[in-house]
Amino acid sequence: MxxxxxxxxxxxxxxxxxxxxxxxxxxxxxxxxxxxxxxxxxxxxxxxxxxxxxxxxxxxxxxxxxxxxxxxxxxxxxxxxxxxxxxxxxxxxxxxxxxxxxxxxxxxxxxxxxxxxxxxxxxxxxxxxxxxxxxxxxxxxxxxxxxxxxxxxxxxxxxxxxxxxxxxxxxxxxxxxxxxxxxxxxxxxxxxxxxxxxxxxxxxxxxxxxxxxxxxxxxxxxxxxxxxxxxxxxxxxxxxxxxxxxxxxxxxxxxxxxxxxxxxxxxxxxxxxxxxxxxxxxxxxxxxxxxxxxxxxxxxxxxxxxxxxxxxxxxxxxxxxxxxxxxxxxxxxxxxxxxxxxxxxxxxxxxxxxxxxxxxxxxxxxxxxxxxxxxxxxxxxxxxxxxxxxxxxxxxxxxxxxxxxxxxxxxxxxxxxxxxxxxxxxxxxxSGLSVDYGPSNLVAKSSAQTLATGLPLGMRFNSFKVLNQSDARPWHFQERLKADGRFRIVLFAGNILDPSQKTRVDAFCAALDQPRSFLRRATRDDAPIDSVIDILTIHSAKRVDTELLRDFPAILHPFNTRTGWDYNKVFVDDVSYHEGFGDAYKNYGVDKEKGCVVAVRPDQYVGWVGTLEDFDGLQAYFEGCLAI
Amino acid sequence: MxxxxxxxxxxxxxxxxxxxxxxxxxxxxxxxxxxxxxxxxxxxxxxxxxxxxxxxxxxxxxxxxxxxxxxxxxxxxxxxxxxxxxxxxxxxxxxxxxxxxxxxxxxxxxxxxxxxxxxxxxxxxxxxxxxxxxxxxxxxxxxxxxxxxxxxxxxxxxxxxxxxxxxxxxxxxxxxxxxxxxxxxxxxxxxxxxxxxxxxxxxxxxxxxxxxxxxxxxxxxxxxxxxxxxxxxxxxxxxxxxxxxxxxxxxxxxxxxxxxxxxxxxxxxxxxxxxxxxxxxxxxxxxxxxxxxxxxxxxxxxxxxxxxxxxxxxxxxxxxxxxxxxxxxxxxxxxxxxxxxxxxxxxxxxxxxxxxxxxxxxxxxxxxxxxxxxxxxxxxxxxxxxxxxxxxxxxxxxxxxxxxxxxxxxxxxxxxxxxxxxxxxxxxxxSGLSVDYGPSNLVAKSSAQTLATGLPLGMRFNSFKVLNQSDARPWHFQERLKADGRFRIVLFAGNILDPSQKTRVDAFCAALDQPRSFLRRATRDDAPIDSVIDILTIHSAKRVDTELLRDFPAILHPFNTRTGWDYNKVFVDDVSYHEGFGDAYKNYGVDKEKGCVVAVRPDQYVGWVGTLEDFDGLQAYFEGCLAI
Missing domain, CATH: 3.30.9.10 (D-Amino Acid Oxidase, subunit A, domain 2)
Structure with a gap:
């Protein structure tokens, strides 16, 4: 192992x-x-x-x-x-x-x-x-x-x-x-x-x-x-x-x-x-x-x-x-x-x-x-x-x-x-599922836990089905949390079609994209922006009413000059044709309108939970564990 | 291929x-x-x-x-x-x-x-x-x-x-x-x-x-x-x-x-x-x-x-x-x-x-x-x-x-x-699923089709989930129809706990076991009884009320002196713990009390359907296509 x-x-x-x-x-x-x-x-x-x-x-x-x-x-x-x-x-x-x-x-x-x-x-x-x-x-x-x-x-x-x-x-x-x-x-x-x-x-x-x-x-x-x-x-x-x-x-x-x-x-x-x-x-x-x-x-x-x-x-x-x-x-x-x-x-x-x-x-x-x-x-x-x-x-x-x-x-x-x-x-x-790691610079236990009651801090990121926004394929979300050594931020973007929520998502993404953000500082200039921390989005609007390029900031689906836009980072909590409905927001205990932000360790354990406005808290989490 | x-x-x-x-x-x-x-x-x-x-x-x-x-x-x-x-x-x-x-x-x-x-x-x-x-x-x-x-x-x-x-x-x-x-x-x-x-x-x-x-x-x-x-x-x-x-x-x-x-x-x-x-x-x-x-x-x-x-x-x-x-x-x-x-x-x-x-x-x-x-x-x-x-x-x-x-x-x-x-x-x-082969010595189209309306003669054996009687594991039934060159008989045994139905199943199995049955004649004396034709059973009684060795004739789970009873041939149409209910009898259109018998070609196409009493019809089907 x-x-x-x-x-x-x-x-x-x-x-x-x-x-x-x-x-x-x-x-x-x-x-x-x-x-x-x-x-x-x-x-x-x-x-x-x-x-x-x-x-x-x-x-x-x-x-x-x-x-x-x-x-x-x-x-x-x-x-x-x-x-x-x-x-x-x-x-x-x-x-x-x-x-x-x-x-x-x-x-x-x-x-x-x-x-x-x-x-x-x-x-x-x-x-x-x-x-x-x-x-x-x-x-x-x-x-x-x-x-x-x-x-x-x-x-x-x-x-x-x-x-x-x-x-x-x-x-x-x-x-x-x-x-x-x-x-x-x-x-x-x-x-x-x-x-x-x-x-x-x-x-x-x-x-x-x-x-x-x-x-x-x-x-x-x-x-x-x-x-x-x-x-x-x-x-x-x-x-x-x-x-x-x-x-x-x-x-x-x-x-x-x-x-x-x-x-x-x-x-x-x-x-x-x-x-x-x-x-x-x-x-x-x-x-x-x-x-x-x-x-x-x-x-x-x-x-x-x-x-x-x-x-x-x-x-x-x-x-x-x-x-x-x-x-x-x-x-x-x-x-x-x-x-x-x-x-x-x-x-x-x-x-x-x-x-x-x-x-x-x-x-x-x-x-x-x-x-x-x-x-x-x-x-x-x-x-x-x-x-x-x-x-x-x-x-x-x-x-x-x-x-x-x-x-x-x-x-x-x-x-x-x-x-x-x-x-x-x-x-x-x-079952191995009850493991609950205590507080440390990798697990920031906090009262923000109420934002995602189904994702206890210190426990493994539970899995429910979501659909890829771009091709409608159902995935057990955990399938997207591969053991490649990357931390992940899961952005529960909420109802992205609501203008005020869209403004919140845009602000969070703008903060991520600033030169002094933990994301930029953790990533070498010549490396893809997702090489150290991978950002995955789950939104709760209707899939068919939503479009990747129109509704989501570019940092959520980064562009590559050889391979174009990344179609594998934005997911939706919606009904599938063949595999039912994962009801992920409900199961993760996240508000469908307002969403939240979750940081996930490379081993799939939940490290940090906060609001879209608590960028400083997220920055502090990564400054606590990454060499930045 | x-x-x-x-x-x-x-x-x-x-x-x-x-x-x-x-x-x-x-x-x-x-x-x-x-x-x-x-x-x-x-x-x-x-x-x-x-x-x-x-x-x-x-x-x-x-x-x-x-x-x-x-x-x-x-x-x-x-x-x-x-x-x-x-x-x-x-x-x-x-x-x-x-x-x-x-x-x-x-x-x-x-x-x-x-x-x-x-x-x-x-x-x-x-x-x-x-x-x-x-x-x-x-x-x-x-x-x-x-x-x-x-x-x-x-x-x-x-x-x-x-x-x-x-x-x-x-x-x-x-x-x-x-x-x-x-x-x-x-x-x-x-x-x-x-x-x-x-x-x-x-x-x-x-x-x-x-x-x-x-x-x-x-x-x-x-x-x-x-x-x-x-x-x-x-x-x-x-x-x-x-x-x-x-x-x-x-x-x-x-x-x-x-x-x-x-x-x-x-x-x-x-x-x-x-x-x-x-x-x-x-x-x-x-x-x-x-x-x-x-x-x-x-x-x-x-x-x-x-x-x-x-x-x-x-x-x-x-x-x-x-x-x-x-x-x-x-x-x-x-x-x-x-x-x-x-x-x-x-x-x-x-x-x-x-x-x-x-x-x-x-x-x-x-x-x-x-x-x-x-x-x-x-x-x-x-x-x-x-x-x-x-x-x-x-x-x-x-x-x-x-x-x-x-x-x-x-x-x-x-x-x-x-x-x-x-x-x-x-x-x-x-989809390839509408293929419907015409009548031949491999497809005996007949009015017995009404016994299994969800298994059209000449079409591929559709798949629903059933449980292994012996270990409660759910299987898509088609997973048991492997391409190993064997014909199969699927015995829908019905409500095996009903004494009159049990008598019918026993009679069918006794006929199978006779020396002149197509099963015995198709199988070399020194070969396992399931080497040419594999018999699989799906019953409709409650799993927990039923026991393999007590309720099913031996030919449905043959004994081997080195490996004991065969635990992989009898299935039940019942609710699983983790994978829902296949509702196989309903989906196959088979009567839950009386069942029926279906012969399946090695390529999973339905060849013959009949009652448990129509052993002669089944015998005739195999005499029509096997060298016996």
Missing amino acids: AAAWMAHCGIHARIVDKRNSKIFCGQADGLQCRSLEIFDSLGFADRAWKEANHMIEICMWNPGPDGIIHRSDRLPDTIVGQSRFQQIVLHQGRIERFFLDNIKKYSNDGIRIERGVLPESLEIDETKVDDDDAYPVTVKLRQLSDEEAAPKQQETASKGASDGLFRSSLNQEDDEEDLIAQSKARSGDEEIVHAKYVIGCDGARSWTRRTLGFELQGEATDFIWGVMDIIPITDFPDIRMRCAIHSAENGSLMNIPRENGLTRLYIQLKEVTPDASGRADRSKITPENIFSAAQKILSPYKIDYEYCDWWTAYQIGQRVGTNFDAHNRVFLAGDAVHTHSPKAGQGMNVSMQDCFNLGWKVALVAKGIAKRSILSTYQSERREIAQALIDFDHRFSRLFSGRPAKDVMDAEGVSMEVFKDAFLKGNMFA | AAAWMAHCGIHARIVDKRNSKIFCGQADGLQCRSLEIFDSLGFADRAWKEANHMIEICMWNPGPDGIIHRSDRLPDTIVGQSRFQQIVLHQGRIERFFLDNIKKYSNDGIRIERGVLPESLEIDETKVDDDDAYPVTVKLRQLSDEEAAPKQQETASKGASDGLFRSSLNQEDDEEDLIAQSKARSGDEEIVHAKYVIGCDGARSWTRRTLGFELQGEATDFIWGVMDIIPITDFPDIRMRCAIHSAENGSLMNIPRENGLTRLYIQLKEVTPDASGRADRSKITPENIFSAAQKILSPYKIDYEYCDWWTAYQIGQRVGTNFDAHNRVFLAGDAVHTHSPKAGQGMNVSMQDCFNLGWKVALVAKGIAKRSILSTYQSERREIAQALIDFDHRFSRLFSGRPAKDVMDAEGVSMEVFKDAFLKGNMFA
């Missing part, structure tokens, strides 16, 4: 991975709505949407009075009306493929993953961390041999289904030291790299984190779960639904239907418990034992399989990093700063979103467009999310691992009503 | 093309709804949909009483509610790319285009044309040199924008004879191919057609039009709309907005007329002259350009082939059997649809699955379409090239009301 930003923003970057191949099976699989919105901003949500299994319904199964599991509830898997996407499932290897293709398509200088490359040392020259032109981070890289770079999974793959235990939380070993020692014995395979910024996305046992001396803080539980990806042969009726199943005595199971007929089973292993040191007996963790537990939980339904794609096991724990960066020069993201249980499908999503938050900031600072101070918002914005994730997982996983209460008097058991309630509340969190 | 069918059906095939590269600019660009439905059945409609320009509205411009053009009407470009797709525009080169990728993905034996290869002779051994095992067609192929295979367009491309005159209807020369003579001078570059079937898709001056001794019959007009693909610089307000513009005295123009800021202008050249022999003076046909005509037509609006991508010119004429096949062994398709003017965007669409009609028939006959007699339906079905296309184009292009009437007394002028009416009527034809 970070590399995708660098490719889209034209920043020189390298990616090193100690492993010699991408993921082929197993690992993460769930994609929440917000991740799909992000994929769309990068340009490949359609690929994921097409290949994935779409999870539509969650079925809850609980013991009845007779102790036999039965379906107690059906809920929509994704909250209705929150996003144009719904939660889907697709294995991580495909998602990595989409990223690789996307990086290749957008990168000018061939950013690619350098595999079998290990960092051996990382040093920060603290005297240079505030110098914009310096390269204060020095990393020594080692090229591994093919054998060293092969994950243990691959070594044993021929014996049966691949297993992921080598990456499991049950595995306490770190192999970097061994690998560094081994490869040091060879000469000529090392390289010194001087970097402006380094991002460590190296997982729960992050070498980068340990090298920086930072810690993950939190706790583990006694709950151990197995995971299996199988093609099920079963008479269980909801095998193609996401299911949360609590058996009376045999533990719990979550079913996640996957693409290609696969299903993923998360299976509580009640018979495996950690010893006094907190470590589980790994000899008991076999596919046979895990599947046997699943069969007991699902009884009286039968389940079997001929094909297992992958399996692993993990011990539930929740930990969050003490620091997310060192001197705003080296950053940690993903599992390197937050680990938790995988059942809610959050790990890959929250981790990608860490870098979706960070990448454009690093890129714009590296280009000299944004102030370096915006980098501090990475920790302030994402640590809060990580903590919320840990809290959510802590609550949810204990409810899931608990024995169902037999009746209201059974205080030790988990009430299935409480579980369902937690599940519903968790669903909003799990 | 024909090769795509061979790839999807696993038939060994070769494609030869005398040209040495695919199309990079110009040529066809419009894709109608039906072509997109077909692309979806092959698996790549999404790629076209994503890259294309979507044409939403048509604007009509006519002279007012003052003689100045003004917008007189706005119409939806695609008739609302007819298809889940709308008409889009994307240049032919991208569409060829999608086909090449699709063929590569599906072909087991590497079907690819052999470029720079010319057929030199084609002979049919008439004594063998009725022998299923014979290869009665002999083709001699020649490998051309790079120079010979380069189209003239490429030779002159460096002088400016590419021009397409070498493929224009104004070019009367055929270069095959020259090329054959040239390449014969070399030795060792020829190859003899013995084929079961040959399809000539070699354009308006088809060598295959001439070799078979067949003709195109019809006429040319005096109307000459130019075509330019430019990025326009203009104040004309509807440049991003499809426009039909009649000027008072300067001729007519059609504007087709394209991808990447391009627009295509079809420009009537009133000042160029054919001589006595019917040939135009090609020296007058230059980009400057063509564009000057466009500027006069659009006056008082200004138009200019810096970038021209491609240009050409053509003389309007309509011709249709006398024969579409020779002995059902050699077939002609596309421009080889019908030529007309390009403005209605029909050429590429109707030509692709020729081969979409033909390909599966050839493939299934070659595999021994279908009777060879079905090949006769290619001519009977497609010649009627070609004739309708010619008639449509004849009427439409004369109305378009005519001078607008000054008033109701101006009998020589074209009434703009008549033109608009023809345009509206033509829109349904142009």
Whole structure:
């Protein structure tokens, strides 16, 4: 994700991975709505949407009075009306493929993953961390041999289904030291790299984190779960639904239907418990034992399989990093700063979103467009999310691992009503859409929020359909907020056919066009006027009564001597022929006559809201975050 | 398109093309709804949909009483509610790319285009044309040199924008004879191919057609039009709309907005007329002259350009082939059997649809699955379409090239009301959705049509949303009718929870499952039961009250020892969480209690309709077309 930003923003970057191949099976699989919105901003949500299994319904199964599991509830898997996407499932290897293709398509200088490359040392020259032109981070890289770079999974793959235990939380070993020692014995395979910024996305046992001396803080539980990806042969009726199943005595199971007929089973292993040191007996963790537990939980339904794609096991724990960066020069993201249980499908999503938050900031600072101070918002914005994730997982996983209460008097058991309630509340969190970044020089929370009640400051710009004024094509407005590193101003121009409103729009545009405006100052003289900040307009007059060239100031549809007027910046909130009515003004909570102005960050989060007259406020917002 | 069918059906095939590269600019660009439905059945409609320009509205411009053009009407470009797709525009080169990728993905034996290869002779051994095992067609192929295979367009491309005159209807020369003579001078570059079937898709001056001794019959007009693909610089307000513009005295123009800021202008050249022999003076046909005509037509609006991508010119004429096949062994398709003017965007669409009609028939006959007699339906079905296309184009292009009437007394002028009416009527034809194949052993027209009034026999299976019974996912039902060469039976099972209806469904399924049923006889013993005929069910009971394994006979969701039950064949007409209600029974005109049975051809056309009791009728339909 970070590399995708660098490719889209034209920043020189390298990616090193100690492993010699991408993921082929197993690992993460769930994609929440917000991740799909992000994929769309990068340009490949359609690929994921097409290949994935779409999870539509969650079925809850609980013991009845007779102790036999039965379906107690059906809920929509994704909250209705929150996003144009719904939660889907697709294995991580495909998602990595989409990223690789996307990086290749957008990168000018061939950013690619350098595999079998290990960092051996990382040093920060603290005297240079505030110098914009310096390269204060020095990393020594080692090229591994093919054998060293092969994950243990691959070594044993021929014996049966691949297993992921080598990456499991049950595995306490770190192999970097061994690998560094081994490869040091060879000469000529090392390289010194001087970097402006380094991002460590190296997982729960992050070498980068340990090298920086930072810690993950939190706790583990006694709950151990197995995971299996199988093609099920079963008479269980909801095998193609996401299911949360609590058996009376045999533990719990979550079913996640996957693409290609696969299903993923998360299976509580009640018979495996950690010893006094907190470590589980790994000899008991076999596919046979895990599947046997699943069969007991699902009884009286039968389940079997001929094909297992992958399996692993993990011990539930929740930990969050003490620091997310060192001197705003080296950053940690993903599992390197937050680990938790995988059942809610959050790990890959929250981790990608860490870098979706960070990448454009690093890129714009590296280009000299944004102030370096915006980098501090990475920790302030994402640590809060990580903590919320840990809290959510802590609550949810204990409810899931608990024995169902037999009746209201059974205080030790988990009430299935409480579980369902937690599940519903968790669903909003799990969608990724509830992220609400706090105030900073990128988010100007203010009372002007009332001008656009459907666009909360600090939250992602929600999407409704509008029509292109010039060709009547309907677009989900978010489709126009691409991840190209540009800030955006969305001018809700209101009723442009009303003369007094037209005067307001003209005045706002005249201010934009002045030499001292943030727009002119942020843009190099030889660059197109929309190269740093893109201005998009949504008006509320009737499309057929309105004309682009007649009714809208030129700065809203800039002229280019080779390509003429820009027909892709002015939109209208009107009825489409084939795709209904987005009713955008109503849904965004904006006055149809008077409109308002909204500034949007490159990652689609709402940064500023104000009236058309508050140009100074808008100028101040951009002076706060841009290097102007 | 024909090769795509061979790839999807696993038939060994070769494609030869005398040209040495695919199309990079110009040529066809419009894709109608039906072509997109077909692309979806092959698996790549999404790629076209994503890259294309979507044409939403048509604007009509006519002279007012003052003689100045003004917008007189706005119409939806695609008739609302007819298809889940709308008409889009994307240049032919991208569409060829999608086909090449699709063929590569599906072909087991590497079907690819052999470029720079010319057929030199084609002979049919008439004594063998009725022998299923014979290869009665002999083709001699020649490998051309790079120079010979380069189209003239490429030779002159460096002088400016590419021009397409070498493929224009104004070019009367055929270069095959020259090329054959040239390449014969070399030795060792020829190859003899013995084929079961040959399809000539070699354009308006088809060598295959001439070799078979067949003709195109019809006429040319005096109307000459130019075509330019430019990025326009203009104040004309509807440049991003499809426009039909009649000027008072300067001729007519059609504007087709394209991808990447391009627009295509079809420009009537009133000042160029054919001589006595019917040939135009090609020296007058230059980009400057063509564009000057466009500027006069659009006056008082200004138009200019810096970038021209491609240009050409053509003389309007309509011709249709006398024969579409020779002995059902050699077939002609596309421009080889019908030529007309390009403005209605029909050429590429109707030509692709020729081969979409033909390909599966050839493939299934070659595999021994279908009777060879079905090949006769290619001519009977497609010649009627070609004739309708010619008639449509004849009427439409004369109305378009005519001078607008000054008033109701101006009998020589074209009434703009008549033109608009023809345009509206033509829109349904142009969508490709009105195709209605006549009765044959593939289309059993009958009074049983009343059982499914929304699924006319001989027309394509319309699409409405239904939900997968097992996972609640909404699908446009047509998405389940993939172009894999299988016939389909759509069992509208009605209210499966009603005991008497359940009895009817059970009886129908029992008949299907008998050893002498067409289903068993059409399927090899060692092949999956759905390998020739795929049975899909849509029921009308409530989804949540219904269960796949409990309520539906096994043959509707066959069991496989490795992958378990098939969860992708039973659908329900019910409300979705996120995508509304397809109301499929109502839209298909099927009784919600009693249902009906529909047989669907591999190309999605409705072949047979009957009651659940009319198993004999269904058996007779398949005995009529399959080799059982």
